[in-house]
Amino acid sequence: MRRSLDALYRLSGGLAAFFIAAIVAVVVVQVGFNLTDKILIATGIGALGLTIPSYAQFTGYFLAASTFLGLAYTLREGGHIRVSLAIQFLPRPLRRATEALALVTAAGMTGFAAWNMILYIHDSWSYGDMSSGMVAVPIWIPQTPLALGLTILTIALVDDLVQVLLGRAPSFEGKDESLLSE
Numbered sequence: 001m002r003r004s005l006d007a008l009y010r011l012s013g014g015l016a017a018f019f020i021a022a023i024v025a026v027v028v029v030q031v032g033f034n035l036t037d038k039i040l041i042a043t044g045i046g047a048l049g050l051t052i053p054s055y056a057q058f059t060g061y062f063l064a065a066s067t068f069l070g071l072a073y074t075l076r077e078g079g080h081i082r083v084s085l086a087i088q089f090l091p092r093p094l095r096r097a098t099e100a101l102a103l104v105t106a107a108g109m110t111g112f113a114a115w116n117m118i119l120y121i122h123d124s125w126s127y128g129d130m131s132s133g134m135v136a137v138p139i140w141i142p143q144t145p146l147a148l149g150l151t152i153l154t155i156a157l158v159d160d161l162v163q164v165l166l167g168r169a170p171s172f173e174g175k176d177e178s179l180l181s182e
Contacts, residue, residue: 009073009076012070013069013074015065015066016065016070018066019062019065019069020066022062023066026062027059030051033052036050037049053133054137057135061142064142064146065145067149069145070149071152071156072149072152072153075160075172076156076172078172078173087099099164100161100165103160103164106157111154114147114151114154117143117147121147124138124143125138160172
């Protein structure tokens with residue numbers, strides 16, 4: 001089970017990285033198109049009007065996908081901002097209880113958000129909602145990575161909650177402090 005969960009978190013992080021790379025690729029190609037048009041204008045040939053239709057819309061979708069798909073991986077790697085100053089001085093049993101309470105709260109809130117996002121996607125799909133850009137996209141397509149990322153984050157939070165309840169350290173413990181020393 002541990003290997004499967006870790007693979008899920010790595011896959012989610014990998015997909016987030018893919019969408020970041022897709023943003024870079026789209027922007028680089030569009031800048032190249034703009035530069036080509038500028039050069040053609042300067043040489044007297046005239047602009048060709050090269051553009052990627054709805055490129056800003058697609059990069060926005062890619063940014064949302066990379067953000068949400070990266071949440072669980074970032075949690076597991078200790079990359080989220082946590083206010084551990086108050087709990088670091090608590091006795092170990094009280095610290096674990098506080099961690100568990102925080103994880104229950106976070107998992108509940110994230111699970112609620114994931115569930116509602118899934119319902120929202122279902123509505124978008126049922127009504128045939130389309131984006132309003134030059135390239136009409138069924139809106140449930142860019143919404144899906146958001147729900148997937150929230151669902152995987154919920155799984156990661158519950159995973160860490162189980163670890164804390166079993167008396168083990170959560171995945172992020174110790175990792176966030178090491179980021180400050182780098």
